[in-house]
Amino acid sequence: MPAWAEAQLERLERGEILDRKTLVQTLVAKVASSAPFVLHLEDAHEADAERLELIRALACAVTRTRGVGLLVSSRAALSAPFVVHHLEPLPLPEVSALLEGEVSGEIPRDGLAWVFERTRGNPLFALEFMRYLRRQGFLWSDGVHWHWREPPQAFVPITIESLIAQTIAHACPDDATRFVLETSALLPSDTRDRFALLVALTNLNASTLMRVVATLEARGVLREGVVFVHPLFREVIARDLPPER
Incomplete structure (x- = not known):
């Protein structure tokens, strides 16, 4: 990594604030020194306008840097230079594997079908439904097997x-x-x-x-x-x- 970038990183570690251009150049130099490297940022929809501009500036710099990628997750669409890929809902077999992996056991088929119908393959929703169903006593284990009773159809976890x-x-x-x-x-x-x-x-x-x-x-x-x-x-x-x- 270039000496100038190391100096800027030391400033960051001391809590100093860098201007956006210097910050972006420093971050890109850091990840480029580890190439091939993919930087993953989650939940960009929660970022304020200033942070989003920083993410976009970082994305622009990454497109000009060999061996470096930027992967960002967001519920909201991001503008250029990002290429947007919408995640498709999971099919029933994958939802079943996700939920049964969470409880380390086999969940009754009726219960899996009910959760899948309500969540339509959304993995976050499926996990939250299952956790809430367990807390409310609709899905429980006797120590050997998992059991299920159907909740009201309008049931939605808080x-x-x-x-x-x-x-x-x-x-x-x-x-x-x-x-x-x-x-x-x-x-x-x-x-x-x-x-x-x-x-x-x-x-x-x-x-x-x-x-x-x-x-x-x-x-x-x-x-x-x-x-x-x-x-x-x-x-x-x-x-x-x-x-x-």
Whole structure:
């Protein structure tokens, strides 16, 4: 690693603040000295605007550095120079392996099918459902075998409710965006031409609605076709609406 980069790292270790350009150059020099190397950053959706700009600057520098990669996970889409890859839901066999690995045992098939139906292959949701089901006594072990009794269909772990609420709060910068999101949640999941129907229901013009929908897509709440990224988003939003809505 170059001597100048070592000097900057020493400044960082002393708690000194570097300007963005120097910080990026120093970080790239550090990882390049270990090439081939992939730097993995998680949960970029939780970063503030300043931190996101730093991540983008680091990504730009990485594209010009041989043998170095940057892998970032985020619920919200990241702009160029990132190439976005959406993770597909896990199939039932993989969800089963994930959950049974968590409990180190064989879970009744009915229980696995129920969790899979509710979580649609989302690994985080599947794990949270299983943990909450165990705490509530719907999934338990007698020391030899795991047993299962079906909970109410509308059962949603508080951890998932909190995660959805947090995501929605971040995704809705104004009342218009929240109104569109809430109205979308009231539409049946099989509704066709949802965009045109939302124009009529929200009294927003098409260009304004397009901007709002783009914001919700970028922040990981909706996907193409004005459809929620996961059915539980729609379910939780609709359930929590006041009766007058």
